[in-house]
Amino acid sequence: MTRIFLLSLLVLSLFSMAKAQPDRWQQRVEYKMDIDFDAKNHQFQGTQSLNYFNNSPDTLRRVFYHLYFNAFQPGSTMDVRSRTLPDPDRRVTDRISRLQPNEEGWHQINSLKMNGKDCRYEVNETILEVWLPEPILPNTAVTLDMDFHSQVPVQIRRSGRDNQEGISYSMSQWYPKLCEYDYQGWHADPYVGREFYGVWGDYEVNISIEKKFILGASGILQNSSNIGYGYEPEGTAVRWEPGDKLTWRWKAENVHDFAWSADPDYKHQQLKRKDGLVLHFLYQENEKTKENWEALPRVMDRVFDFVNEKFGQYPYKSYAFLQAGDGGMEYPMGTFITGERGFPSLVGVCVHELMHAWYYGLLGSNETLYYWMDEGFTEYASAEVINFLKQEKLLPGTPKDNPHLDTNNDLIVFSRMGREEPLSIHADHFSTNSAYGVAAYVKGHVFLTQLEYILGSPAFNSAMLRYFNTWKFKHPNPNDFLRILEKQSELELDWFKEYFIYTTKTIDYAIKSVEKANRTQTRISLENAGSMPMPLDVTITYKNGRQEIFNIPLDLMRGEKSSEFAGVKFSILPDWRWTHPDYEFVINEKFKNVVRVEIDASQRMVDVNRTDNVWVQKESQDKETKE
Numbered sequence: 184m185t186r187i188f189l190l191s192l193l194v195l196s197l198f199s200m201a202k203a204q205p206d207r208w209q210q211r212v213e214y215k216m217d218i219d220f221d222a223k224n225h226q227f228q229g230t231q232s233l234n235y236f237n238n239s240p241d242t243l244r245r246v247f248y249h250l251y252f253n254a255f256q257p258g259s260t261m262d263v264r265s266r267t268l269p270d271p272d273r274r275v276t277d278r279i280s281r282l283q284p285n286e287e288g289w290h291q292i293n294s295l296k297m298n299g300k301d302c303r304y305e306v307n308e309t310i311l312e313v314w315l316p317e318p319i320l321p322n323t324a325v326t327l328d329m330d331f332h333s334q335v336p337v338q339i340r341r342s343g344r345d346n347q348e349g350i351s352y353s354m355s356q357w358y359p360k361l362c363e364y365d366y367q368g369w370h371a372d373p374y375v376g377r378e379f380y381g382v383w384g385d386y387e388v389n390i391s392i393e394k395k396f397i398l399g400a401s402g403i404l405q406n407s408s409n410i411g412y413g414y415e416p417e418g419t420a421v422r423w424e425p426g427d428k429l430t431w432r433w434k435a436e437n438v439h440d441f442a443w444s445a446d447p448d449y450k451h452q453q454l455k456r457k458d459g460l461v462l463h464f465l466y467q468e469n470e471k472t473k474e475n476w477e478a479l480p481r482v483m484d485r486v487f488d489f490v491n492e493k494f495g496q497y498p499y500k501s502y503a504f505l506q507a508g509d510g511g512m513e514y515p516m517g518t519f520i521t522g523e524r525g526f527p528s529l530v531g532v533c534v535h536e537l538m539h540a541w542y543y544g545l546l547g548s549n550e551t552l553y554y555w556m557d558e559g560f561t562e563y564a565s566a567e568v569i570n571f572l573k574q575e576k577l578l579p580g581t582p583k584d585n586p587h588l589d590t591n592n593d594l595i596v597f598s599r600m601g602r603e604e605p606l607s608i609h610a611d612h613f614s615t616n617s618a619y620g621v622a623a624y625v626k627g628h629v630f631l632t633q634l635e636y637i638l639g640s641p642a643f644n645s646a647m648l649r650y651f652n653t654w655k656f657k658h659p660n661p662n663d664f665l666r667i668l669e670k671q672s673e674l675e676l677d678w679f680k681e682y683f684i685y686t687t688k689t690i691d692y693a694i695k696s697v698e699k700a701n702r703t704q705t706r707i708s709l710e711n712a713g714s715m716p717m718p719l720d721v722t723i724t725y726k727n728g729r730q731e732i733f734n735i736p737l738d739l740m741r742g743e744k745s746s747e748f749a750g751v752k753f754s755i756l757p758d759w760r761w762t763h764p765d766y767e768f769v770i771n772e773k774f775k776n777v778v779r780v781e782i783d784a785s786q787r788m789v790d791v792n793r794t795d796n797v798w799v800q801k802e803s804q805d806k807e808t809k810e
């Protein structure tokens with residue numbers, strides 16, 4: 184074998200190895216930050232050394248950073264957006280416009296160099312625009328060194344000082360953060376209060392702050408024996424550095440953001456799970472928190488058992504539940520939640536934010552474009568987890584057969600109001616906050632309930648796990664997700680994507696008639712009265728109580744699902760072509776023996792008018808009303 188031949192074989196095999204994985208390039212960062220915190224003035228000096236790996240095929244002449252704190256200044260894009268929306272977030276309203284200079288947030292950039300050479304830059308409110316002294320060539324890395332000075336705003340949205348429950352510092356979106364550049368280009372969106380997208384990489388963050396503060400963070404503390412406060416290994420004699428500050432050295436690897444919080448009154452509880460994962464709980468202990476937070480670790484431990492198995496293994500060694508922020512907000516390896524809540528609410532918010540660790544933290548879809556792949560999928564998973572906790576009697580309430588039913592109905596109610604906007608709208612550009620909320624949380628959730636109905640639960644559940652394992656750490660888009668479902672089910676789903684993401688068309692099927700076809704057979708006539716086609720499950724109940732499901736595939740699917748319900752006869756009928764308003768089929772059963780016919784008896788399809796989905800035999804109808 185010649186060397187060249189050997190080499191080409193090697194190249195070929197490397198190429199095919201790459202093909203086995205999603206072969207999309209992505210950028211990478213390594214942040215090292217030293218933060219000197221001045222709690223008296225709520226300001227800090229920072230240095231940031233950022234190794235930036237340009238794995239793209241493109242030559243980059245510019246880069247962009249997010250400067251989120253600059254949003255908290257009167258007249259900012261976020262301020263004006265909030266004051267001009269018809270239904271602003273009640274936490275924001277006009278509060279930014281009323282900030283005094285010592286209450287505002289800001290980042291001042293003192294210097295920025297690339298590989299030691301000065302960069303030209305301009306602060307354009309929440310985006311730092313940078314012209315590089317030399318282009319960054321494809322597949323090369325550079326170091327960007329920045330000196331900055333920042334002021335922490337009073338708590339208005341997500342981050343800030345002195346939140347409503349008296350937590351001193353909720354530090355999220357708190358440092359100059361490089362914008363993501365991907366196959367769709369730069370994502371340098373001005374901050375108006377919506378969510379995030381970041382570059383995968385490693386963070387080393389050293390925070391020097393007065394000794395009285397206790398910190399929690401979305402990372403792992405590296406110098407616990409010099410800090411204490413419950414972080415030190417059991418039995419360690421803690422040795423504090425001299426001086427009036429402690430330097431907390433944090434590391435987080437393979438994440439796309441880093442957040443921390445600080446308070447002098449934090450109580451720090453932790454739980455080490457059987458698999459080695461350490462759960463941290465930091466909260467101010469008082470009569471509103473004590474009992475509920477003490478009961479929380481045991482429940483969250485069980486949640487990890489359930490979720491690791493159902494939705495994929497959590498890969499990090501730490502997760503922190505931090506009382507901070509203004510409700511519940513997810514970060515990699517941790518969350519900010521307000522803590523003075525009743526137990527079901529506390530568990531509910533912890534479960535929701537924790538599920539973000541999978542869809543925001545580990546899959547990391549672009550939330551400006553695909554917010555619903557995070558919020559909606561998180562809501563779907565949370566509903567499953569809450570149901571599990573009720574089954575386990577760790578939460579009060581009766582578990583449901585279908586924990587997603589209420590969400591389906593919420594979408595129907597909102598779409599009737601005529602204010603729904605499609606999932607293809609950029610997160611910042613909705614006409615109302617409520618339309619964003621419904622799209623992200625409700626329709627994103629229903630997106631999955633519809634696919635579960637179309638594929639059948641067994642194929643859908645395997646596909647969700649396969650999606651996580653295939654796309655974790657890779658920023659999937661909607662098409663990436665649907666391709667996994669297509670491969671798992673051998674069904675075509677492009678039609679579903681086009682209707683459900685790009686339109687607000689609705690589903691409405693009806694039973695037109697059920698009648699005697701002849702002496703031994705019954706004819707069932709159906710109608711598509713809606714604007715979006717779907718496959719149908721039609722359940723027929725016979726006089727003797729037996730039930731049977733007839734599945735009508737949609738022609739566009741090029742296949743059909745398998746039976747989902749053990750012990751119920753399941754038959755596949757010919758396809759319903761999407762252009763045809765009507766469909767008819769005949770069953771081998773005498774008309775008088777058919778007592779009930781129902782479209783989608785499982786009620787999983789978001790049919791906007793369910794009253795015409797059921798037909799009941801006259802005789803039994805009379806009986807039903809008498810009962």
Ligand SMILES: [Zn+2]
Pocket residue numbers: 535539558561
């Ligand atoms: Zn959420």
